[in-house]
Amino acid sequence: MSMNPRVPEPVGPILEDYISFVNKRLPGQINAFYLVGSIALDEFNEQFSDIDFVAVLNQTATSKEFEELRNIHRAIARNHPKWEMSGSYILPCDLGKLDDEIEPHPHYHDGVLHSNTSSDLNLVTWWELKNRGIAIVGETPHDLPFTVNWDLLLAKMRENLNSYWAGWANQPNRILRIYSDWGIQWTVTGVLRQFYTFSENSITTKVRAAQYALGCLPIRWHKLIQEAINIREGKKESAYRFRVLRMLEAINFLKYIIQVCNSSHPLR
Structure with missing residues (x-):
């Protein structure tokens, strides 16, 4: 074929x-x-x-x-x-x-x-x-004979943000998974996809959302965001000496992004 x-x-x-x-x-x-x-x-x-x-x-x-x-x-x-x-x-x-x-x-x-x-x-x-x-x-x-209601999409995404993604910041079984490289790239880039959508009214990939975030989020988060990008790109060396500190930073980042996304106009 x-x-x-x-x-x-x-x-x-x-x-x-x-x-x-x-x-x-x-x-x-x-x-x-x-x-x-x-x-x-x-x-x-x-x-x-x-x-x-x-x-x-x-x-x-x-x-x-x-x-x-x-x-x-x-x-x-x-x-x-x-x-x-x-x-x-x-x-x-x-x-x-x-x-x-x-x-x-x-x-x-x-x-x-x-x-x-x-x-x-x-x-x-x-x-x-x-x-x-x-x-x-x-x-x-x-x-194909269907349309997507964008306002409903955003509403459902906000529900997901405050349930699924919030769970990564407060449920012990999920928090422990953030210790791994997989957990860092999944949570950081995953929640940034939602941040991108709320900010730009469009949908993009995990890495593109992370690159977008480097251009508009406070510099204190850039190290973690770049770490997630590096993991997805197969780069082995970490910018963090201790994984537990990286995990705690990721948890704080999740809480921050959820708060930002719940505002009426993220970073506007």
Whole structure:
């Protein structure tokens, strides 16, 4: 198959194998297959990124088709262990809907195909699909029959900020994860994506949001932000002598960014 030129070179063979498996084992069932997330935003990170997708089925998957999907993902994970796929299998009528508005559907995450569970479809996913999505199979994403309510997106993002991200600053099991390099890059760049959106009314990648923050946040936070960027870029040397101090700084940073984002006009 001819691969979309926006697909990163290492990802192409994975998708080719996946589509080949689907065509052989589930002929006619996949209506469309789109890439979202870091690939769609043109910032695939070979160390940290998943292959995020939204697949559209022609009809609700039967139990037999569910097992075929499970076997397909097991084969892909076995043949291509370096990168994980992550995404949902929905119906055409579900496009653009919030997760709690969609009937239970297959969802693949962390190496497991789940059924009868909610996934993580949200308005950011739909914005990425509509505005930056990459069609591997199916019509051009921009032509899909749904719109994204930007005000509702911001409202849902604020809820996420004050629940999920706040949890990283006050829940012991999450705080301990910030001790690691993974935890630093995840929390610092992740919350800065939301800071960028509230400030600029757009959506960008983790690293671009962090680079943006270096240009407008107080200098006291620059060391930590650059540390997160360096980790995502694969640079091993840390600017911090003690990881525990870096962790405490990250917790304070999370609290600061949440406070800033909760103001009416971040840094304006």
